[in-house]
Amino acid sequence: xxxxxxxxxxxxxxxxxxxxxxxxxxxEIHNQANCMIITPTTEILGVSMQDEYLTKILxxxxxxxxxxxxxxxxxxxxxxxxxRRVTGIDTLxxxxxxxxxxxxxxxLGAKEAVLKKAVEVSTEIFPSFEIVGSHHGYYSADETxxxxxxxxxxxxxxxxxxxxxxxxxxFIYEHRKDIHVPVKITVGGSFDVISxxxxxxPLWMQKIALEWAFxxxxxPSRIKRMSLIxxxxxxxxxxxxxxxxx
Ligand code: UDP
Numbered sequence: 343x344x345x346x347x348x349x350x351x352x353x354x355x356x357x358x359x360x361x362x363x364x365x366x367x368x369x370e371i372h373n374q375a376n377c378m379i380i381t382p383t384t385e386i387l388g389v390s391m392q393d394e395y396l397t398k399i400l401x402x403x404x405x406x407x408x409x410x411x412x413x414x415x416x417x418x419x420x421x422x423x424x425x426r427r428v429t430g431i432d433t434l435x436x437x438x439x440x441x442x443x444x445x446x447x448x449x450l451g452a453k454e455a456v457l458k459k460a461v462e463v464s465t466e467i468f469p470s471f472e473i474v475g476s477h478h479g480y481y482s483a484d485e486t487x488x489x490x491x492x493x494x495x496x497x498x499x500x501x502x503x504x505x506x507x508x509x510x511x512x513f514i515y516e517h518r519k520d521i522h523v524p525v526k527i528t529v530g531g532s533f534d535v536i537s538x539x540x541x542x543x544p545l546w547m548q549k550i551a552l553e554w555a556f557x558x559x560x561x562p563s564r565i566k567r568m569s570l571i572x573x574x575x576x577x578x579x580x581x582x583x584x585x586x587x588x
Contacts (some may be wrong), residue, residue: 348422350577351387351587353397356405357424366405367433368443371499371524376405377528379515380561381430383410385567386507386551388574391581396508398517407433411438411551412571420582430529431542434502447471448496448523450489450513451479451504452533459537467536474498479505486517494522502528504533 344585346357356363370377380403382390390396407428408414417424437445449457449464457478464471476495477489494503500522503510510528518526534540542548543556558564583588 348417348424349390350417350420350422350561351385351581353372353382353400353406354384355408355413355417355424356428357380357408359426360428360432361409363405363428363433364436364440367437367500367525370404371445373524375404375524376518377405377525378518379430379433379525380511380514381404381528382413382467382573383408383411383507384412384571384578385410386414386511387413387578388570389508391574391577391587396511399511402515405557412575415534415551416575416578416582417578421573428504430527431532433527434529434532434536435468437500437515438464438471440470444472444498444499444584446474446498447500447502448474448493448498449502449504449533450493451502451506451510451529452531452537455479456537456539459534460533463536463538474536479509490517490520492518498523499525501528503527503534504529506530 348355380400392399405428408424408431409427411427414424414427449461451457451461453467457476461473461535462474463518465472473575475492475498481489501521503514503526505513509519513529514526531540535542540560547553554568558568
C-alpha cells in the first residue's frame, strides 16, 4: 500500500494520478510481471460483501481503481476522500494516446461486430497501440483454452478484458497463471464506447457526477442493478463506521 492509497472494507484502493498509474503499468511491463488491475464500482464492492469468492478476487489483485462516482462519495463520507475517480476506460484512452511509449495490446470482450469496429477505430485514434490480437466475449467454456492460447501467442504487453461483471474479474483471476501477459485490466463496456455503439456521457455530465444517468438512458435495462446501489452504499458506510467488516 502506497502512502496515498485508501482502504475501504479492508481493500486497498489506488489513490494516485493517472501519470503514476501509467508509470506503474510501464514498470510492470518492463518487469514482465503478473499485474491484475480491477476497476470496482460500488456495485462490485456491494456484491463482494456477500460473496467471499469475489472478495478474494479483489484482495488478490495488484491494483483496485476507484471506478465509480458513488465510491468517491463513500470515501468522502468516510473522510478518506479519493483525489479523483480512476476508470478503466480512461486508463485505456491515456495509454493509447501516450506519446512516449508504444504498447502491444489484446482486446478481449464485446460482441463480434462491436469488437471489430472497436479495433478499427482504435487503430485510428490510439497511435501508441499495436493491436496484436482480439477475441469477442461470447465464446463457450470449452473454447476458453483456445482463447488463452491466442492471447499468449500474441505476446501482448496489456490485455484489456471487457466481459462485464463478474465474468471479467473471474477470468483475470482464474487464469492469472496461464495468461502470460504482464498487465491485465478490466474495462467493462469500453469496446462498446470505442466502437461508437454506446456513447460516453459528455465531460460536463461526468464532472457533475451524472455519468450513471446518461448510461441509464442508453441502457434502461440496467435500472434494476442501479437501484441496488443506494443499498450497497448504506451497507458499506455502516460496515466501515461500525468497524464490523473483516
Ligand atoms: N460481455 C461479453 N461477454 C459476456 C457478457 C458481456 O463480452 O458474456 C460484454 C458486453 O458485450 C459489453 C461488456 O461486456 O461489451 C459489458 O460491460 P458493462 O460495463 O456493461 O459491464 P458491467 O457493468 O456489467 O460490468
